[in-house]
Amino acid sequence: MRTAKFETEPFTCPSCITKIETVVSKLAGVAETKVMFNSSKVKVRFDDTLVTADAIAKSITALGYRSYLIRSPRSWPNWLTGVMSDHHSPQGHAALEVLVGRVPIFSQLDDDELKDIAGRVKLRHHRRNEQLYGAGENNPHLMIIHSGHVKVYRISESGHEQLIRVLGEGDFLGDTSFISGAPADHFASTLYAADICTLHHDDLRDYLLRFPTVTYKMLETLSNRLENTERQLSIFAGEGAEHRIAGYLLELSEKQGTATGTGDHGTVTVVLPIAKKDVASFLGLTPETLSRKFTQFESAGWIQMQPRRTVEILDIPALQQL
Template sequence: MKKDYSKSHHHTYRCENTKQCCIYTIPLFQSLTAEQKEQIHPLIQHKHYSKGEIIYRPGESADSLYVLSSGKIRVYRLSESGKEQLIRIVSEGEFTGELALFKKGFYEAFTEALTDCNICAIKHADFRQLLMQYPATAVDMLATIAERLGSSEQQTAWATTETVKDRLLHFLISLVDSEEREPIVELKMAKKDLASYLGTTSESLSRELAHLEKEKIIEEIAYGKIKLLNVN
């Protein structure tokens, strides 16, 4: 079934309950004082998107940073042949649309609501002023962008040099929390999205998961929750 990439029908709303407003809850703004948050709050536009809606698409003027206050969204590209490549899943408290923050440009990817979402949008011009005024927020944001860049470079390396099995195994290892006693990881995306992220098909991913489990390298202890048993 062909996706409908027509203009999104999101609506704006007022954030009456401060506990639901992203400025008060997301990590990016937590270095600010309560007074500073109050000053920034009027700059934010609150938007609601329904599951399946496109938030922005390639070629649209990039003028805002989008902060997810609830729900989950996916960022992906389409090749000329129509093949989808997942870039990342954006979860509650995270942001997207930052690449054009310091230059006028256009969005280069699709962003789609995976669930019903509430999003806080702030114009790039306003956000640049904010970063100059509050350096701690700028440092926090740069740390996130640097982490994303590293993940993107790793994703490219996997796709061009490794088998699907190795891509999957290295991805699972990258999720392991070194402080946990047992190497158990939880997939925070559907398997079809993981397949897209790893540059393969859902069928190939399922096949490799089965092979790894048969070889007693991993054990799927619950849906989307995997224990690494024998990883060198």
């Protein structure tokens, strides 16, 4: 049995205690669930051969309470709790190989190649809202996210934050400085506590030359990012706030939506992955405009706003026509 703690945003209603404890306790392999209301944490004791910590976190998030695993030195191996200081210890090194093997750009490598990369990768735990690097800085590392989320953004001349993208598990950043050799032109900060692997650019250059599959996967990821950026620009160019918001909600529904009902009478429930102010920044809107448009969408019967950043989409065809 293992014990893990999950951090959520502040709880506002005591009814969440019974709701979370009931749902999580029904998962196969979960022996005990305890909600710590005042600290906004959930403590779970479970059999990791039957259920994973990620599955537990997703079940809590599905209830409308965005959840992230807190790495605990008493519950998890040392390689998950801070800077990797002993690459030569058999336990830590073997565990790091498993971690590296889960990263998409390294997933096609064999055991010996993963072992080689694990010998040079360092893993560090970062606190919530910690800046990883800023505009104008020379970042010499490729950063690979093992857990948590990182936001990439710029600061406009007027001092406003413009969100570029949010990266999650398996994503990487620091590639721009590697390719161009120039200082970063953006900022990167953790949205929540995150575990991030770093690989020096010199080592990355060596791997790209030695392992064609890593090069291909990296190019594939960069191509997808470029496609997403172009789609984002096309949405912004000449389109009103309603169109941007509707497009964003529809994209969320395709990626994470939980559907109920069938046909035109069906609804889809999604959870905003970031705070509303960050959603507004990403869509090129002010927070006030986003809130006003959400209210208009509710009045029209298209959506229903729920607690914990949860949105119930009631009329998908209506959003598609905007």
